[in-house]
Amino acid sequence: MNKAEIVIIGAGITGLSVAYNLAKKGMKDIVVFDKSHFLAGATARCGAGVRQQWATKLNCILARKSIEFFSKANEILEYEKDIEFKQGGYLILSSSKEEDIQFEKNVKLQNSLGIPSKLLTKEEALKIVPHLNKASFTSASFCHTDGHVNPFLMSEAYYLAAKKLGVKFYFFNEVKAINVTDGKVTKVITDKMEVITKRVVNAAGGFAKEVGEMVGLDIPVYSENHEILVTERTKPLLDPMVMSFSMNIYCQQVPHGSILMGRNNPDALHNHDISSSWQFLDEMAKTVNHILPEVAKQRVIRTWGGSYNISPDFQPIISDSSISDFYIACGYSGHGFMFAPITGELLTEIIIGEPLEDYANALHIDRFKDMEKIDKEHSVV
Amino acid sequence: MNKQDIIICRCEDVSLADIHKALEMGYRDFESIKRILRVGMGPCQGQTCEHLIKNEIARFNKVNPETVKIHKTRPLISGVVLKDIAESQDE
Numbered sequence: 156m157n158k159a160e161i162v163i164i165g166a167g168i169t170g171l172s173v174a175y176n177l178a179k180k181g182m183k184d185i186v187v188f189d190k191s192h193f194l195a196g197a198t199a200r201c202g203a204g205v206r207q208q209w210a211t212k213l214n215c216i217l218a219r220k221s222i223e224f225f226s227k228a229n230e231i232l233e234y235e236k237d238i239e240f241k242q243g244g245y246l247i248l249s250s251s252k253e254e255d256i257q258f259e260k261n262v263k264l265q266n267s268l269g270i271p272s273k274l275l276t277k278e279e280a281l282k283i284v285p286h287l288n289k290a291s292f293t294s295a296s297f298c299h300t301d302g303h304v305n306p307f308l309m310s311e312a313y314y315l316a317a318k319k320l321g322v323k324f325y326f327f328n329e330v331k332a333i334n335v336t337d338g339k340v341t342k343v344i345t346d347k348m349e350v351i352t353k354r355v356v357n358a359a360g361g362f363a364k365e366v367g368e369m370v371g372l373d374i375p376v377y378s379e380n381h382e383i384l385v386t387e388r389t390k391p392l393l394d395p396m397v398m399s400f401s402m403n404i405y406c407q408q409v410p411h412g413s414i415l416m417g418r419n420n421p422d423a424l425h426n427h428d429i430s431s432s433w434q435f436l437d438e439m440a441k442t443v444n445h446i447l448p449e450v451a452k453q454r455v456i457r458t459w460g461g462s463y464n465i466s467p468d469f470q471p472i473i474s475d476s477s478i479s480d481f482y483i484a485c486g487y488s489g490h491g492f493m494f495a496p497i498t499g500e501l502l503t504e505i506i507i508g509e510p511l512e513d514y515a516n517a518l519h520i521d522r523f524k525d526m527e528k529i530d531k532e533h534s535v536v
Numbered sequence: 537m538n539k540q541d542i543i544i545c546r547c548e549d550v551s552l553a554d555i556h557k558a559l560e561m562g563y564r565d566f567e568s569i570k571r572i573l574r575v576g577m578g579p580c581q582g583q584t585c586e587h588l589i590k591n592e593i594a595r596f597n598k599v600n601p602e603t604v605k606i607h608k609t610r611p612l613i614s615g616v617v618l619k620d621i622a623e624s625q626d627e
C-alpha cells in the first residue's frame with residue numbers, strides 16, 4: 156500500500172503552489188492527484204491578469220504579496236523558460252458617480268497597504284491608452300505594478316520545481332473517496348489507486364465543494380462558467396489590462412501578442428458547465444467595440460469557458476477545517492491564479508503549524524458562520 | 537533533416553524537436569503539450585499540426601494513432617447547429 160505524508164487533490168496552480176512550498180519546507184512524501192491531464196481545469200482557462208486594485212483589505216494584501224513573488228519567480232523556482240511577468244498595469248475605468256466614489260475608497264485603502272495605485276482623470280487615462288472611446292468612461296484608477304503572468308508557464312515552473320524536490324504527481328487519477336476515522340483523514344482512494352495518508356489538501360478548484368463532501372464538510376462555495384475569447388496575434392495595441400466593472404469587461408494584450416477578453420454572465424447557473432455560447436461572443440464583441448474600437452478590429456480565433464469557484468464574500472478560503480488535518484484552499488471567485496503564491500505560503504504555515512500573520516486568520520472557513528459580518532469584495536468581473 | 541528545422545505548428549513556430557522534448561519531459565497527451573508549446577492555439581486552431589502531433593504522441597507512447605485524443609475543437613472553428621442559426625433572426 157502506498158503511503159504519503161500529505162495528499163493534495165488538484166494539480167492546478169493552487170495545488171502546485173502548496174506542493175512546492177511544503178516540499179521547500181522539507182516535507183517528504185507529498186502526493187498530488189489530478190483527475191485529468193496537466194492543467195485541465197480553471198488555471199489554464201484564466202485571463203492571465205494579476206492585479207492589486209481590490210476593495211477589501213484581505214484581497215489587497217494577498218495580491219501584493221503574490222506580485223512580490225511573481226517578480227522573482229523565475230529565479231526562485233530556477234525556471235529555464237520565462238513566466239512572462241509583465242507589469243503593464245491595470246487601468247480600471249469608471250463610468251458613473253458611484254464608481255468614482257468606490258474607486259476613491261479603493262485607492263485610499265490600497266495606498267494604505269503599500270499598493271501604488273492612483274486615480275486618473277479621463278485625459279490621463281487616454282495618455283495610457285489613446286484609442287479608448289472617450290465617451291465610454293469618465294475617469295479611471297491605475298496601478299502600474301499590476302499586470303500579466305503566463306498561467307501555463309507559471310504552473311510549469313511550480314510543477315518542475317516541486318518535482319525536483321521529490322513531489323510525486325499522478326495525473327488521470329480522480330479522487331473518489333477520502334476515508335475518515337475518528338474525525339481524522341486516513342486514506343485517499345482514486346479510480347486507480349489508494350494512498351494511506353495523515354493529511355489532505357483540498358485544492359480541487361471548481362470541484363472543491365464535492366471534495367469537501369467526501370469528508371462530510373459543507374464548504375459554502377459554488378462553481379459558475381465564465382467565458383473568454385482570444386484574438387489573433389497582432390501589433391502592440393494595449394499596454395495595460397483595461398477593465399470596467401459596470402460595463403462588464405476585462406481586456407489585455409498578452410506578451411505573445413494575442414488579446415484576451417472576458418465578461419461575466421449575470422444569469423450563469425451554479426454548476427460545472429464550461430461551454431462556449433454565442434451569446435457571450437455577441438455581448439463581448441459589442442462591449443469591446445464600444446470601449447476599445449481599435450481592439451474590436453482584430454479577428455477572434457477562439458472562445459472557451461472555465462469555472463469560477465465562488466465564495467460568499469468573493470474572497471478565498473485558506474484554512475484548516477473541523478476535520479482534523481483536512482485543509483482547504485478554494486473559493487477564489489476567479490482569482491486563484493493571481494493569489495497562488497501567497498496561497499502556497501500560507502497553507503504551508505497552517506499545515507506545519509507556524510504562526511500566521513494576523514490578517515491571514517480572516518481567510519478561515521469559519522468566517523461564514525456569521526454571514527452578517529463578512530467583508531464582501533465588490534470589485535470583480 | 538535536423539529536427540529543429542522541421543516545423544510542426546506553423547502558427548506558433550513549434551518544431552519537431554520541441555515536440556520530442558515535451559514528450560520526453562512527461563507531457564504525453566495533446567492537451568498537455570498544447571499548454572506548454574501553444575500548438576493548436578494559433579489562427580488555424582490545430583488544423584495543420586494536430587495529425588502530425590497525434591502521430592508523434594502515438595509513436596512515443598507506442599500506441600495506435602487512432603487511440604490518441606486530439607484537443608478540443610473550440611468556436612469559432614466548429615460546426616454550427618442549423619437550429620441555432622434559424623433562431624437567431626431577432627434583428
